[in-house]
Amino acid sequence: MSGPVLWGYAVIVLVGFLPNEVWRFAALFIARNLDDDSQFVLLARVIATSLITGVVAKLIVFSGGELAHIPFWIRLGAAAAGFAAFAVFRRSVFAGVATGELLLIVGGYWSGLTP
Amino acid sequence: MTALREFPSPSRALLAGMLSAWSSVFFLVLAGTYVGLGALAHDFGFSQWWLATTTVVVWAAPAQILLISALPTGASLFEVALGVTLSAVRLFPMVVALLPLIRRSARSIRDLLLPTHFTSVSMWVESLRLLPGIAPEYRIPFCNGLSLGYMTTAVAFGFVGFHLAAGLPPLLAGALLFLTPMSFLTSTARNCRQLVDVLAFAFGIVLGPLLAWYRVELDLMWTGVIGGLAAYGIHRVREAMS
Numbered sequence: 339m340s341g342p343v344l345w346g347y348a349v350i351v352l353v354g355f356l357p358n359e360v361w362r363f364a365a366l367f368i369a370r371n372l373d374d375d376s377q378f379v380l381l382a383r384v385i386a387t388s389l390i391t392g393v394v395a396k397l398i399v400f401s402g403g404e405l406a407h408i409p410f411w412i413r414l415g416a417a418a419a420g421f422a423a424f425a426v427f428r429r430s431v432f433a434g435v436a437t438g439e440l441l442l443i444v445g446g447y448w449s450g451l452t453p
Numbered sequence: 454m455t456a457l458r459e460f461p462s463p464s465r466a467l468l469a470g471m472l473s474a475w476s477s478v479f480f481l482v483l484a485g486t487y488v489g490l491g492a493l494a495h496d497f498g499f500s501q502w503w504l505a506t507t508t509v510v511v512w513a514a515p516a517q518i519l520l521i522s523a524l525p526t527g528a529s530l531f532e533v534a535l536g537v538t539l540s541a542v543r544l545f546p547m548v549v550a551l552l553p554l555i556r557r558s559a560r561s562i563r564d565l566l567l568p569t570h571f572t573s574v575s576m577w578v579e580s581l582r583l584l585p586g587i588a589p590e591y592r593i594p595f596c597n598g599l600s601l602g603y604m605t606t607a608v609a610f611g612f613v614g615f616h617l618a619a620g621l622p623p624l625l626a627g628a629l630l631f632l633t634p635m636s637f638l639t640s641t642a643r644n645c646r647q648l649v650d651v652l653a654f655a656f657g658i659v660l661g662p663l664l665a666w667y668r669v670e671l672d673l674m675w676t677g678v679i680g681g682l683a684a685y686g687i688h689r690v691r692e693a694m695s
Contacts, residue, residue: 347503347506349520349524350503350506350507350511351510352534353520353530354507354511354516354537356534357516357534357538358511358512358538358540358541360541361538361542361544361548362541362544362548362569362570364545365544365547366548366565368549369549370552370562370565372549372552373553374553378549379550379553381546381681381685382546382549383546383550383581384649384652384653385653385681385682386543386546386550387641387644387657388653388657388660388676388677388678388679388681389673390578390637390641391637391641391653391654391655391657391661392660392661392672392677393634393637393673394633394637394657394658394661395657395658395662396661396662396672397633399665400662401630403489404623404624404626404630405626407627416631416635417638420638420639421638421642424642429639429642429643431478431636431640431643434635434638435478435635435636438635439631439632442628443628446627446628451623452622453624
C-alpha cells in the first residue's frame with residue numbers, strides 16, 4: 339500500500355476510533371460492577387433515552403438532505419400518525435414505521451418530489 | 454414469571470442474535486443509513502474499503518458522517534477528533550445501562566470488550582428489550598450476534614450505496630432518511646417500562662429541537678443531561694412521597 343493510503347487508515351484510528359471509543363471504555367471501567375437496580379444505571383438509562391428522543395425530534399424538525407425538501411408539516415404529520423399507529427397496533431414498531439413512511443412518501447410526492 | 458429463553462449452545466445464541474438483527478426493523482434503518490453513507494463516501498472521494506473499515510472500527514454513524522464530510526474540507530485532525538468525541542458522549546450512558554444485563558455471565562472483563570465496542574443505538578435499544586428475557590449465560594453471545602447482524606448489514610449496504618452513489622431518486626432518499634427517526638421514536642417508546650422512562654422520552658422530544666432552535670452549544674448532550682435529570686428527579690420525588 340502506498341503512503342497516502344496507509345495514512346488514510348491511520349486517520350481512522352487517530353480521529354475516528356480513539357475519540358469515539360474512549361466513551362465506551364470509560365463506561366466499561368466505571369460501571370462494570372454496578373447492578374441493574376443501581377440508581378446510577380437508572381440515571382444513565384434515562385439520560386440515554388432523552389438523548390435518543392432528542393436526536394429523533396431534531397431529525398424530524400431540522401431535517402437534512404432530501405428529507406429537508408419535504409415540507410415540515412408533512413414530516414411532523416407522518417411521524418405523529420406513525421406513532422399513533424404504533425400505539426393502536428399493540429406497540430408494533432413495524433406498524434408505526436410503515437404508516438409513517440407511507441404517509442411521508444404520499445405527502446412528499448404530493449408536494450412535488452420525484453419518486 | 455415466564456421462563457428465560459435458553460439455547461443449546463453459545464454459538465446457537467449468537468446465531469439467534471444475528472437472525473433477530475436481520476429480521477428487526479433496524480435492518481432497514483441500517484441499510485438506509487449506510488446506503489446514504491456509502492454515497493457520501495463516494496462523493497467525497499474515499500474508497501469503499503476505507504468506509505467499511507470505519508464501519509467496523511468506529512461503528513457509529515454520526516462519527517462516520519463527520520469523518521467523511523469534514524476530512525476532505527481540510528479541517529484539522531484535532532477539530533475532527535473533537536467533533537467525533539463530542540458526538541460519542543451518548544455512548545457512555547448506553548454502555549453503563551447495558552452492562553448490568555450481561556456482566557454476571559462474563560468470566561472476565563475480556564468477555565465484555567466486544568459488547569462494549571458494539572454498543573450503538575440500534576443494538577442498545579434491542580438489547581434492553583430482548584436480553585432480560587434470555588438466560589444470563591447466553592446473553593453475551595446473543596448480544597454479540599445481534600451486533601454482528603447489524604454490523605454486517607451496515608458494511609454490506611455501505612458498498613451498495615457506494616456503487617449507487619447519487620443515483621437515488623429524491624423521494625426515495627428522503628424516505629430512507631426518515632427511517633431513522635421513525636424507528637427510533639417507536640422502538641424507544643416500546644422500551645419505556647416505567648414512568649421515569651416515559652418522562653425521559655417526552656423531555657427529549659421537547660428539548661432536542663428547542664435547544665437546537667436556540668443554538669445552544671452541545672445541544673444534544675444538554676438534552677440528555679437535562680431531560681434525564683428532570684425525569685430522574687421527578688421519579689425520586691414521587692418515590693419519596695409514596
